[in-house]
Amino acid sequence: MAKRLGKETVFITSPEGFRSRYTDKETLAIYTMVIAGRINKEITSTLQAFEVKALGLSGVDGGLLAAERKKRLIVIDERGRKRAMEGGYTGRIVSVNTELLELLFKGGYVPIVAPLALGEGGEILNVDGDRAAAAIAGALKADKLILLTDVEGLLLNGKVVPRLRSSEAREILPSIGPGMITKVHAALEALEAGVKEAVICSGMGENPVLEAIDGKRGTAIVP
Numbered sequence: 001m002a003k004r005l006g007k008e009t010v011f012i013t014s015p016e017g018f019r020s021r022y023t024d025k026e027t028l029a030i031y032t033m034v035i036a037g038r039i040n041k042e043i044t045s046t047l048q049a050f051e052v053k054a055l056g057l058s059g060v061d062g063g064l065l066a067a068e069r070k071k072r073l074i075v076i077d078e079r080g081r082k083r084a085m086e087g088g089y090t091g092r093i094v095s096v097n098t099e100l101l102e103l104l105f106k107g108g109y110v111p112i113v114a115p116l117a118l119g120e121g122g123e124i125l126n127v128d129g130d131r132a133a134a135a136i137a138g139a140l141k142a143d144k145l146i147l148l149t150d151v152e153g154l155l156l157n158g159k160v161v162p163r164l165r166s167s168e169a170r171e172i173l174p175s176i177g178p179g180m181i182t183k184v185h186a187a188l189e190a191l192e193a194g195v196k197e198a199v200i201c202s203g204m205g206e207n208p209v210l211e212a213i214d215g216k217r218g219t220a221i222v223p
Helices: 025-049 098-106 129-140 166-175 178-192 208-213
Strands: 011-013 019-021 054-058 065-069 072-076 082-086 091-096 110-114 116-118 124-126 144-149 163-165 197-202 219-222
Touching: 011 072, 019 178, 025 054, 025 110, 025 116, 025 124, 065 129, 091 129, 098 110, 098 129, 129 144, 129 178, 144 178, 144 208, 163 166, 166 178, 166 219, 178 197, 178 219, 197 208
Parallel strands: 054 110, 065 116, 144 197, 163 219
Antiparallel strands: 011 019, 065 091, 072 082, 116 124, 197 219
């Protein structure tokens, strides 16, 4: 959508290896329109078609996700050097309104949360989807967090690792590529917040969520 609107999307990489979209004001407007609008409603309507009582919202609604705006970012440039840049409209989640989620659960609704958060000044902020899921799971003390992707799980030497302790996952973080490192980091954040298990697995094929719950798919990371 950004390309169609003539806006170039810029990706940045942190010294830790995290790759993310740089969010200036124009990018935030497009991102909000797409992630909280089209994509959120497509997921919500699909679940409704399968008779799931899905309710689409974003982290901004009801103050569901509160975040601290990042004032400055340290990134690695094309020459491999560190440099600082203005933080834009990205945020770090600091709290989750679990009361709102519990109200929805009691009504039998499944909340579909677009990863946007409310800043301290009431501004909308872009937050990472995996880490937003981890924050929500941790705040709810969920039994399990499932992070879906397009590969079967965490790959080491070409093979899926079926199970890892959190201490083992931390040790191998430097060797994990930018596509997977954010998911592993989110899994570790969830475990630190009290989630009992985090599973990274493919969302393709039949019943990926049920198979992840049953331990038949993906990489399970445990405390």
